[in-house]
Amino acid sequence: MSKVLIVGAGGVGSVVVHKCAQVPEVFSEIVLASRTVAKCEAIRDSVRQRTGRDIEVTAVDADNVAAMTALINRVKPALVLNVALPYQDLPIMDACLAAGADYLDTANYEPPDEARFSYTWQWPYHDKFKAQGLMALLGSGFDPGVTNVYCAYAAKHYFDEIHYVDILDANAGDHGHPFATNFNPEINIREVTARGKYWENGQWLETEPLSVKQSFDFPRIGPRNAYLMYHEELESLVKNIKGLKRIRFWMTFSDNYLKHLEVLRNVGMTGITPVEFEGHQIIPLQFLKALLPDPASLGPRTKGKTCIGNVIEGIKDGKPRKIYIYNICDHEECYREVGSQAISYTTGVPAMIGAMMMLTNAWRGQGVFNMEQLDPDPFMAALNRYGLPWEVKEL
Ligand code: NDP
Numbered sequence: 001m002s003k004v005l006i007v008g009a010g011g012v013g014s015v016v017v018h019k020c021a022q023v024p025e026v027f028s029e030i031v032l033a034s035r036t037v038a039k040c041e042a043i044r045d046s047v048r049q050r051t052g053r054d055i056e057v058t059a060v061d062a063d064n065v066a067a068m069t070a071l072i073n074r075v076k077p078a079l080v081l082n083v084a085l086p087y088q089d090l091p092i093m094d095a096c097l098a099a100g101a102d103y104l105d106t107a108n109y110e111p112p113d114e115a116r117f118s119y120t121w122q123w124p125y126h127d128k129f130k131a132q133g134l135m136a137l138l139g140s141g142f143d144p145g146v147t148n149v150y151c152a153y154a155a156k157h158y159f160d161e162i163h164y165v166d167i168l169d170a171n172a173g174d175h176g177h178p179f180a181t182n183f184n185p186e187i188n189i190r191e192v193t194a195r196g197k198y199w200e201n202g203q204w205l206e207t208e209p210l211s212v213k214q215s216f217d218f219p220r221i222g223p224r225n226a227y228l229m230y231h232e233e234l235e236s237l238v239k240n241i242k243g244l245k246r247i248r249f250w251m252t253f254s255d256n257y258l259k260h261l262e263v264l265r266n267v268g269m270t271g272i273t274p275v276e277f278e279g280h281q282i283i284p285l286q287f288l289k290a291l292l293p294d295p296a297s298l299g300p301r302t303k304g305k306t307c308i309g310n311v312i313e314g315i316k317d318g319k320p321r322k323i324y325i326y327n328i329c330d331h332e333e334c335y336r337e338v339g340s341q342a343i344s345y346t347t348g349v350p351a352m353i354g355a356m357m358m359l360t361n362a363w364r365g366q367g368v369f370n371m372e373q374l375d376p377d378p379f380m381a382a383l384n385r386y387g388l389p390w391e392v393k394e395l
Pocket residue numbers: 007008009010011012013033034035036039060061062063083084085086088106107139140141142143144145182183184185187295296343346347
């Protein structure tokens with residue numbers, strides 16, 4: 001029985017709160033804090049209607065370490081679950097250290113003025129968390145998150161050595177808008193327009209943005225073009241999966257999405273450098289975000305499935321082996337259950353499970369951890385139980 005403080009009332013935050021509310025034996029009290037309290041209230045009302053449970057809501061500016069620390073000191077949660085934006089990771093970690101609370105997030109830190117997400121800012125917190133006997137779990141979403149745990153599970157049960165990993169993320173959902181992103185548009189477009197990067201034979205190799213593609217036949221979706229991108233789990237898996245020769249990340253995009261993105265990029269709308277407009281400094285990408293549909297509003301209109309998984313090759317008992325481990329998630333089923341589309345769902349459920357692992361001491365440690373460093377078995381069992389069942393195919 002534990003009290004949890006959830007920060008961020010966006011698409012992912014809504015799923016996390018609904019899923020925690022479904023498990024009162026672990027999450028006995030839930031407090032939701034975010035910048036705009038009206039969004040917290042809407043989630044509170046939905047949770048009350050769907051589960052009959054009451055949660056506390058409050059406003060906080062998580063960039064303000066003193067305000068965050070005061071909130072943690074008042075609420076006294078066993079764990080702070082951060083599903084605000086990556087920019088808030090460091091201030092919330094600082095507040096957890098100041099107030100003495102465990103920490104969990106779903107995306108690694110990236111500075112607002114530089115599109116470069118990396119663990120290099122959060123890993124150095126290891127000694128500080130360890131010194132206080134606290135635990136921080138990084139990247140407990142789907143990718144990163146479940147994809148890391150898939151690697152750990154494969155290493156434990158299927159391979160003596162893992163040599164090649166391809167992580168493939170397909171969203172075949174249709175929301176009916178000409179152009180929209182499935183999670184925060186600013187974070188999503190920064191990620192997609194960055195240079196591609198993968199790791200092979202001990203070094204990082206870079207590619208032009210979305211210039212390398214392969215067709216992959218996704219179960220229950222069919223063949224789709226998947227584009228090579230840099231993604232944050234690659235950085236930790238290269239460190240933690242021993243013997244790896246190559247790891248890459250691929251994501252599907254429709255031709256329509258790519259056409260819109262190309263035009264927006266060509267006219268400068270995806271830029272993050274401030275421009276002067278009628279006496280105001282505006283950041284083009286933030287202005288674009290204001291025009292695009294709120295990802296949290298896509299739930300009622302998105303149909304179709306997502307399929308995210310890992311193709312893993314290596315050696316078992318001296319013989320080559322290749323497996324595909326994956327989850328399929330249906331947008332409309334997610335909406336029926338928690339009022340959100342599948343991208344928010346596939347992120348929010350692993351965030352709840354990661355928190356559950358920590359609060360029940362199934363996962364315990366002192367310092368800062370990535371998902372693949374912990375025992376995959378209880379997490380994999382919980383995925384089957386709480387809405388993200390997985391399958392393994394021998395290839
Ligand atoms: P949203 O933009 O929908 O939600 C973010 C929420 O954080 C908003 O409610 C926002 O408030 C709040 N927020 C922003 N700044 C602050 C602040 N300074 N203080 C307090 N609250 C703040 O994003 P998503 O829900 O789509 O994404 C949430 C996180 O999940 C992101 O970090 C994203 O990168 C991550 N993610 C991870 C994935 C994974 O698989 N690992 C996949 C998808 C997303 P307001 O409402 O006022 O704007």
